[in-house]
Amino acid sequence: MTTVREIPAERPLDLFGKGRGDRATRVLEAIAEARLRWTTVVNRKAPDGRVDDRRIPLIVTERRVEAHDTDVVSVMFTAPDGRALPEWRPGAHLDLELPSGRVRQYSLCGDPADRHAYRIAVRRIPDGGGGSLEVHEALAVGTPVTVKGPRNAFPFVLPGHGSSAARVHFVAGGIGITPILPMVRMAHRLGVEWTMVYVGRSRDTIPFLDEVESFGGRVTVRTDDEHGLPTAADLLRGVGTDTSVYCCGPVVMTQVIADAVRDIAGVELYSERFSAPPVVNGTAxxxxxxxxxxxxxxxxxxxxxxxxxxxxxxxxxxxxxxxxxxxxxxxxxxxxxxxxxxxxxxxxxxxxxxxxxxxxxxxxxxxxx
Structure with missing residues (x-):
């Protein structure tokens, strides 16, 4: 997962689903004080560079197929004793310790208001490093696991509370919807002006399609088999100088957006990718x-x-x-x-x-x- 600093959103009546507006205000003020503003591409890392080594024992309580081609499953975790889990905000991820000993990082894509469950989604990659296959094949309901976190290297910064933008535009490619979906929910619940473009190979391959389309006309779903490969103009439709852009997806897509945004003055760009960056200026x-x-x-x-x-x-x-x-x-x-x-x-x-x-x-x- 890499990060090109761009922005996403979502939440209930207040940021953590509690009937206390003052808590939301404090959170937003803390974000603003952190001055999390970027207009260029940066590497993903925790804001203060610290590592959260907190290990939390959890258990798999639910599995669901989230794409019609069955290559994406979501997995829900809860504490064995049902206790409340550490809070998180959109863009956060978990370090998941798999039964084999592998450690993989997955974005939280559930509802931050739900303090008793974490949800991730994983696409099966047959020729990958084995982590996705293990999630698909070994994490049955009832399986105990350990996670570290949550940590957030892709934070959502709200307009007027750390961001100078007036509106937010989201771009998600395939499984890149996972960190974006909680951001969209927060923006929607808090009344932020936002739009979104969701792209993928076909409607069968993109996960959480029903959840995304439930937001109505703010969302444009664009698939390669129906419309061809998207251009920067397709992905950034309506983006102007008052917009912050949050992007997550394939490296090619995020690079196209980053290149285009550099020519639009005043746009804030935040992005994340789920693959290793290419080696730059390398020697043997x-x-x-x-x-x-x-x-x-x-x-x-x-x-x-x-x-x-x-x-x-x-x-x-x-x-x-x-x-x-x-x-x-x-x-x-x-x-x-x-x-x-x-x-x-x-x-x-x-x-x-x-x-x-x-x-x-x-x-x-x-x-x-």
Whole structure:
């Protein structure tokens, strides 16, 4: 999941579903004080760079197919004892520890007003890293799991409360609807002026279609099989200088939007993607795994993580974007080209690096693996 800073929305009578308007006001004021304003593309990370290591035991209580082609399922989690769960706001995600030991990050796509359940949705990726297949095949109702979070690296900033925009425009591509859907609900409930374009290959492949279309004429559903591939103009219809744009979907789509928005003065762009970013300005180098002695060639356009997984397939990783810290390892020698967003100066001085994004500044890195 990567983030191009753009914005989404949604909520009940107040932000957390309680009959207390003052709570909503306090939350909005806190967001405003944080001055979460962006007009350019930035990497996804928690605002203060901290890692929330809180682990919460949950149990799967519901599974539903959310796309007609059956490739997307939603999974509901609750606490075994029924207790209230930590609060979250639109854009938040969970680190899900799967039964195999894999850790994967999934956006919360339920209702933040429901304090007793978390909902995620996962598209089956047959040739992926195995996490989506495990969710589809192993997380039956009654399965115990552990999560970390919630954490929010894609926060929704309301117009007039941290955003200078007057209206919000959402763009979601396929499974990218997951962080956007709670944002839309919040904007709708709070009376924010908003519009949305939802795109995908076909109506059979896009999840939560009934939920999205229940918002009526504010939403445009556009599928490739009916309309062809969308252009930037199709995705940004009606966007002007008074608009904040929230986008989540395939890398190509988010890049098209980012390129177009740069030419529209005053637009705030916030986005997130669910795939690793391409390597930029990379050079080839070698990685030596000290414990086994293997020497691996890392091409200029590949990450250390990609190449190490070929010989150490059990290595833990999650975000592939340099912010979750799951793939952190220690370098024993070699110059490190740090490209993460979260390691502290002391951690870097100790030789630590995130191999999903960071590289070698010379010819060889020796890793404590």
């Amino acid at each position: 180098f070698e990685v030596e795994l000290a414990r086994g002695g293997e020497v691996i060639e890392v091409p200029a356009d590949k990450t250390v993580l990609e190449e190490v997984l070929k010989v150490r397939p059990g290595l833990a990783y999650s975000c592939r974007q340099g912010f979750c810290r799951t793939c952190r390892v220690r370098s024993l020698s070699g110059e490190i080209d740090h490209r993460d967003t979260v390691l502290t100066a002391d951690e870097r001085a100790a030789g630590e690096l995130l191999i999903c994004v960071s590289r070698c500044g010379g010819e060889r890195l020796v890793l404590d693996l």
